[in-house]
Amino acid sequence: MADHYEVLGVARDASPDEIKKAYRRLARELHPDVNPGEDASERFKLVTHAYDVLSDPEQRQRYDMGGDAAGGFGGAGGFGGFSDIFETFFGGGAGGGARAGRPRSRRERGQDALVRVTLELDDVVFGVHRDIEVDTAVLCDTCQGSCCQPGTQPVTCDVCHGAGNVQRTVRSLLGNVVTSQPCNVCQGYGTTIPYPCTTCQGQGRVRARRTVSLDIPAGVETGLRLQLPGSGEVGPAGGPNGDLYLEVTVEAHDVFSREGDDLLATLEVSMPDAVLGATTTIESLDGTVELELRPGVQSGDVLTVKGRGITPLRGSTRGDLRVGVHVVTPTRLDAKERALIEELKRRTKAPAPRLAEFHQGMFAKLRDRFRNS
Template identity: 70%
Template sequence: MADHYETLGVSRDASAEDIKKAYRKLARQLHPDVNPSPEAAETFKNVTHAYDVLSDAQQRAEYDAGGRNPFGGAGGFGGFGDIFDTFFGGGGGGRGPRSRQERGEDALLRIEVDLVDVMFGTTKQVEVDTAVLCETCEGSCCQPGTSPVTCDICHGTGQVQRTVRSLLGNVVTASPCGSCRGYGTIIPNPCVTCQGQGRVRARRTVSVDIPSGVDTGLRLQMPGSGEVGQGGGPSGDLYLEIKVRHDDVFSRNGDDVLCTLEVSMADAILGTTSTIKALDGDVDLEIRPGVQSGDVLVIKSRGITGLRSTTRGDLRVGVQVVTPQKLDHKERDLIRSFAERRREPNPKLAHFQQGLFAKLRDRFVS
């Protein structure tokens, strides 16, 4: 790479003002608005880079020192200096440049599913807004046909060393290069699509397998489906937080499905057969004569398939006997005649119950 002083046409002891004047003079000759030739554009980039380095006092000092300590090359000191180098990472044993590729961040998406989806599991197509790999540069961060160049401050090491003299010898410290930010290379022609990031934001569709038995609050992990990393680095993970929508008829207790069936007083007395529409299809239900409010009818293996299991829960149907509220004279006479024939005892106290629904709940979970 050409010497920055030669590129600007100034001496090594030129003042900051002389460097600025030289840059302005060359910029008026080489700027693309004035000189559209490809050669002038390339030279203008080199001139601009040289000015960026030499106009900054710290970067100029590092450039003049060649990215090394000024007391002996790459830190080859004797005596106490070698001891400090060993413990503090000085000399030629630095960590080297850091990679432009970084792992992407994890992403969290909340999705809603119906109770019927939970019964057997399902597949859903969901839209995710994340960072994806830049198709123009394919993660290289450079314009197609170009590549990064070695940093002329740190000479590709990603670090610059400074030496401090002390009574115990020379202590060498290393810090990330300010010119290349520790990468060891500079991208003179960054990709215009991703602005040199190697990734862009986009909306994409992801196919998600929802297993059976999931419940609200459960998180599913999809490795490698999150944000693409800086510089085209590996993707993070995508986490899906499940919310099961409320159903007006059915609820759940573990893997059991719960519902309530309203039965007329006549059907409760005489018994009947009813067909109910369950989540997974019709179910024929036999109601025995004399069924009581709060009784629970259990249909085996018509509930939810368990998470990471092939066993299904039960469908539990709670009975609620409905007492008619409006009767005509004939109906009242029939009921009165029935009561007189039965000669039932007067109402009496029994064990306290927290209402019908508490009774149903206790039987559901028993």
């Protein structure tokens, strides 16, 4: 039986990396697809078997201690390690994704992705369309997920013959025990790729920037996450895409605030308009709105405009626009204006200032009125 180290052309103290490099060099030279000769085929099998033994630390140790070419001891008194026995009974020998008689699949589901998007309050009223640039994994255009150079394909592993795992018999106190481990040559896939795609390095996917078109519904709010199934990263070897999650942040507006599906705003009214009443037009988030102020309107009164709020996330009936009145008292009066105010005070016989119901400031009063209206 040929010496494994001589077959691979390495020294007996060669490192695992040196053994791997030697195997890859010889495999490329002797592979049947490259060198169809019968001698090359036999040498390829010897090289592959030698690598299978020397790349496994336990098998290499037994081989170096005088074991046979398969990695077990030739003498009648030798025993395999107890770890092999426990692996057989408790499934440790089938790690790495390959199970006995069933190879691993190169195709795997891609990872989910999270994208954060910032919206303005205007976008929330009716929803908005956005095109978002995402850095993610996409299908390789060169190999279309096959992981192989164009015109080539994976070949059945000569060591495990497509099973993805190899079995070996170990002598133990319990007799001969058969263990199964992922094939070291094909890594449990059952096939090898002699000519990996040079664009994706045999991964079937590459990193790239792509555009995702999103229709963000109305009614979203800060902290909400929207799920877009199948819009995440493509999986290895062209596996199915993961999902894309969109996390929303809504920026504060200078004029309007939000309470549920309602929009809130404050309208400053001059004292004469508060006394006499007035009609005014304001700009809402989706056009102009006409407001009617009754004579004698008070600070803290709330004017409600039905159906001019936010379209709910699940539903079609919009909320309301609620406008709180804030009467502005003039702070600078000329002599004539002051005389008119004093005359008004005498004529209306306004009561003297007095204690009334406690309020935590004008804006607290407005907030309470908003909630109770």
